[in-house]
Amino acid sequence: MTDRSSHDSHNSHGAHDPHNSHQPVTVLLVDDQPIVAEAVRRMLAPESDIAFHYCQDPTLAISQANSLQPTVILQDLVMPELDGLTLVKFFRANPATREVPLIVLSTKEEPIVKAEAFSVGANDYLVKLPDRLELVARVRYHSKGYIAQLERNEAYRALAESRRLLADEVAEAAKYVRSLLPAPLTDGPVRVDWRFVPSTQLGGDSFSYHWLDDDHFAIFLLDVSGHGVGSSLMSVSALNILRSQALPNTDFRDPGQVLAGLNLAFEMEHHDNKFFTIWYGVYRPATRQLTFAGGGHPPGLLLSDPSQPELSLSLLESQGPMIGMLPDEEFETGTIEVPAASRLLIFSDGVFEIDKPDDTMWKFEDFVEYLRTIPPGEPLMDRLLRHAQTLHGSDQLSDDYSIVQAEF
8 A cells, every 4th residue: 555545455446437337336445544444455355346445645535536436435533634524524515425325434432423423424333443244234235225326316317318309309390390380361361370389299280371273262270199200290291282282183172172182191000000180171252152171170160250249150060080090081071151351260179178287178168168258359369378378377288289360
């Protein structure tokens, strides 16, 4: 041994990674007496999985512990230059050793000294020199608990990192979906506004609207089953097909034909067993007629002139099956005449299936009744979103919130 420096025994393995689940028990002894260090080294030498390290100078103990990352510290109380109880406080104040088990190894047997050692942060107290079997047992016991704690901390850290990466991925996907959504229409025979608030898990909502020709305006909203990037990508795929009118032998002015074409193109066994619901409508300004069809989707709502004292509300039912579940299914097209100054609302179920803090749910019937309470002239879209967030008790809803309002 060299004076006032650290020294390892023959079975020492050097510093270890505290996150290695197979790490050895690593002991750091801080004691100014080399004869005590040699005695402890010999006690631990037969144990092949215990690495022994010695620091004779207490003023170097913190830096050596930072480098070594021990699983247990043995420490004397009476040492020159630095009081042992003060060193215990230093170990507990030091971030790298704050949680490391510390066993006081001292000649003092007084209860008051032991109590003081525990009060400043010691985990155990042995009167030196203890029996070899007892020393080994206590070193193993404290190290085992500390190593398990490190492994739990690493598992939590890995889980947190995984969640962070997933959240980043979902946020990026949500940003991409939002970039594909159309700009609001503020003039012309049809004016359109919308609200889209993706959930933390990101659902499969998407929507769009566009002129098929000079007298046919298409508008739709779809919702893919499940959550996550996979559902979102399938939603984007369907969105692009509808925008580009890429379904063969399909008249996009006929909503029933459009849904039948989608149903063939997105058979669920070919799309990871995913399916989607959709409401699709086509409005003709020349005749003020709205044709529509739906597949497993909430009905569209046609609201009368908001200036009237009593709100008139028509349900445009979605009567077909979900898209992709039943191949070769036919979809019925409905028709309704649109009164002047009417509004159409289409939405996903995330708009009305709101989980409340008392474990109850706001349902479709509650949603319709709430619409009737909104005063004429008040911004309907913002009022609905605020109410849903208030009901849920958070701005972040449990499902995608997607709603489109078209004013004719």
